[in-house]
Amino acid sequence: MSADLATAQRVAGQVTDPEMPMLTLADLGVLRDVEIDNGVVTASITPTYLGCPALATMRDDLVHRLGAAGFDRVDVRVVLDPPWTSDWISEAGRKALTQHGLSAPGSVQRPVGIQLGPVRRNLVCPRCGSSRTSLVSEFGATACKAQYRCNECLEPFEHVKEI
Amino acid sequence: MHEDSVYEGLLGGDSSQWAFGTDFEDPLAGVDTSVPPGVDPAELARYCLALGDDALVMSQRLAEWCSRAPELEDDVALANLALDLLGQARLLLARAAAASPSVVPALPAGSPVPPEDALAFFREAEAFRNVRLAEVPNGDFAHVIVRLLLFSVARYELLARLRVSRDQVLAAVAARGVKEVSYQRDWAGRWFVTLGRGTAESRRRLLAALRELWPFQGELVSSHPLEASLAAAGIGVDPASFAQAVNTVLDEVFAAAGVERPAGGVVWAGGRDGLHTEALSRMLAEMQVVARAHPMGRW
Numbered sequence: 001m002s003a004d005l006a007t008a009q010r011v012a013g014q015v016t017d018p019e020m021p022m023l024t025l026a027d028l029g030v031l032r033d034v035e036i037d038n039g040v041v042t043a044s045i046t047p048t049y050l051g052c053p054a055l056a057t058m059r060d061d062l063v064h065r066l067g068a069a070g071f072d073r074v075d076v077r078v079v080l081d082p083p084w085t086s087d088w089i090s091e092a093g094r095k096a097l098t099q100h101g102l103s104a105p106g107s108v109q110r111p112v113g114i115q116l117g118p119v120r121r122n123l124v125c126p127r128c129g130s131s132r133t134s135l136v137s138e139f140g141a142t143a144c145k146a147q148y149r150c151n152e153c154l155e156p157f158e159h160v161k162e163i
Numbered sequence: 164m165h166e167d168s169v170y171e172g173l174l175g176g177d178s179s180q181w182a183f184g185t186d187f188e189d190p191l192a193g194v195d196t197s198v199p200p201g202v203d204p205a206e207l208a209r210y211c212l213a214l215g216d217d218a219l220v221m222s223q224r225l226a227e228w229c230s231r232a233p234e235l236e237d238d239v240a241l242a243n244l245a246l247d248l249l250g251q252a253r254l255l256l257a258r259a260a261a262a263s264p265s266v267v268p269a270l271p272a273g274s275p276v277p278p279e280d281a282l283a284f285f286r287e288a289e290a291f292r293n294v295r296l297a298e299v300p301n302g303d304f305a306h307v308i309v310r311l312l313l314f315s316v317a318r319y320e321l322l323a324r325l326r327v328s329r330d331q332v333l334a335a336v337a338a339r340g341v342k343e344v345s346y347q348r349d350w351a352g353r354w355f356v357t358l359g360r361g362t363a364e365s366r367r368r369l370l371a372a373l374r375e376l377w378p379f380q381g382e383l384v385s386s387h388p389l390e391a392s393l394a395a396a397g398i399g400v401d402p403a404s405f406a407q408a409v410n411t412v413l414d415e416v417f418a419a420a421g422v423e424r425p426a427g428g429v430v431w432a433g434g435r436d437g438l439h440t441e442a443l444s445r446m447l448a449e450m451q452v453v454a455r456a457h458p459m460g461r462w
Contacts, residue, residue, distance in 0.1 A: 050247065050254060050336065051247050051250025077193025078193050079194075080335030081334065110345060116353055116419050136236060137236035137237075137239060140239065143243055143247065
């Protein structure tokens with residue numbers, strides 16, 4: 001590996017998610033690959049949700065951070081296949097989520113049929129550690145999060161959804 | 164940058180191009196958009212328009228619910244679902260334009276409007292190919308739940324089968340989209356059961372919405388020549404092929420809600436041929452007016 005490639009990978013690997021800045025794009029599993037060829041850095045990213053409006057910001061951040069590190073020519077490519085899954089969030093990323101008051105997703109086991117009963121997840125409150133939690137809404141401030149409330153400390157918290 | 168306007172920096176010194184926002188990136192940058200062998204690019208483009216228009220028109224109707232849902236959580240849910248569908252629409256319209264640029268309306272020379280925006284904002288109603296269910300004007304909360312249930316149950320089955328399309332973009336959109344639509348379907352299904360088993364008033368409203376919208380359901384599971392042709396080519400999915408699967412899911416929801424499946428009868432179709440109700444042109448007038456006023460605008 002050339003020194004340039006190692007630098008480009010390190011710089012790109014430090015770019016954080018615009019909505020969840022405690023996570024790097026690498027920890028989120030959005031940054032799929034960084035290559036360098038004839039001085040052109042190619043970074044590949046996979047959108048979390050198809051409509052995620054943060055994708056353009058992620059692209060701009062990669063271009064600017066790599067540019068600041070001396071890489072003038074940066075090409076950010078979108079990779080749609082395979083689609084992003086919350087299983088790609090790294091262990092370090094899950095730890096960072098919890099430390100910042102967010103509940104990390106469990107492993108993805110979406111059932112095939114329609115789910116008409118209540119949503120059940122075994123969560124612990126990221127603030128007090130209690131397992132007595134209630135779902136407030138399957139939808140939240142960003143496409144990837146559900147709203148929960150802790151029945152013990154009564155604090156609301158966000159859960160990154162399994163998908 | 165002038166201190167009195169934070170937008171000055173966006174304009175590059177040319178205030179004639181002022182619109183809103185900043186982003187104009189190609190959503191398919193780096194994605195292989197070559198047309199698979201043996202496929203007519205124009206036909207592929209028309210198919211992508213049909214699926215993209217379904218998502219776009221449905222997304223706009225859901226977005227009209229912003230600030231009007233009975234609870235904040237459901238307001239946020241509807242906006243989330245609208246955004247998911249807008250994501251599908253953007254990629255599908257961009258894919259249509261990449262397959263056959265001739266489908267994109269002509270704009271003034273030098274216009275920075277990207278192809279998928281030109282398709283969304285500069286086509287007349289008769290050029291849209293969405294199913295009519297998507298364009299029906301909004302009613303009460305039961306109405307949006309019934310519409311979303313009928314739409315998402317069919318959309319789920321469609322996308323689940325589209326994952327093996329020979330077209331890489333369609334396959335990728337389907338693989339991602341089917342997971343998002345499963346959340347839509349669950350949310351609509353749970354609310355359908357809640358309203359059906361709720362009060363006499365919630366049940367009355369649910370049944371009224373179902374009566375109004377059921378004639379539009381048939382179009383979601385009917386075979387159109389375009390869809391049949393692309394299904395035969397291994398690119399698309401013939402809706403008739405998943406009609407039974409849709410019935411099975413709907414029957415499960417109807418049973419849980421204690422609601423009888425409406426009798427068959429008339430099917431109001433024609434959307435895939437550009438034959439729409441008056442409601443679509445009114446919806447588009449509102450959706451398109453700002454973009455049409457600023458064909459040179461940067462967003």
